[in-house]
Amino acid sequence: MASTKDQLLTNLRDAARHLNATDKPELAKTVAGLLEDRGWVLLRMAVEDDRTAKNFPISINKVLHDRVKKASEAAGRDLTQDVVEGLRAFIDGGFSPAGYPRRGTGESGSTTMNVRLPDDLQTSFAEVAEARQAELGYKTTIGHVVKAYLAHKYTEQPAK
Incomplete structure (x- = not known):
């Protein structure tokens, strides 16, 4: 059984592939961007900005x-x-x-x-x-x- 963090990564990769396959490249790029260096930092900053x-x-x-x-x-x-x-x-x-x-x-x-x-x-x-x-x-x-x-x-x- 995969750990929670492994499942999260798998789900994000699958979501990016699915979005690309359903002709939603901008959304796919956003999801895939979370997996890149500093992707989580940018997400955290966006969430913090949204809270304020x-x-x-x-x-x-x-x-x-x-x-x-x-x-x-x-x-x-x-x-x-x-x-x-x-x-x-x-x-x-x-x-x-x-x-x-x-x-x-x-x-x-x-x-x-x-x-x-x-x-x-x-x-x-x-x-x-x-x-x-x-x-x-x-x-x-x-x-x-x-x-x-x-x-x-x-x-x-x-x-x-």
Whole structure:
């Protein structure tokens, strides 16, 4: 009979092979990555970050939300991944939101998108947003950057 740790390794390897066989290469790569050097360290860091993450509600146009959610799911991602990616891109200087979005008249309403953001990401964003205020011409918010990033990534229309 295999030990618990041997069974864990066997199950992870089998899961990676199964995911590859069922045309889910990104998921297979993630599972296989756990078995690589430092894979468990990265997993532990991710779990710790998730424990410290707090809900962050973002008001977003319902049509935009539905479009980006559908496109994100089709890409095998979830919106929280995309939100974090967009905020990190803004912090690193790789993404700048176009103009300040104004709510249009006759829009289809809004919904709330709830994402879990680590405190350190929110703090970094606040510092960078303050520093980039002159460049952008206004003080941006997490919600604005998120909506602009999602619209940029998944649609051809600017966020409203």
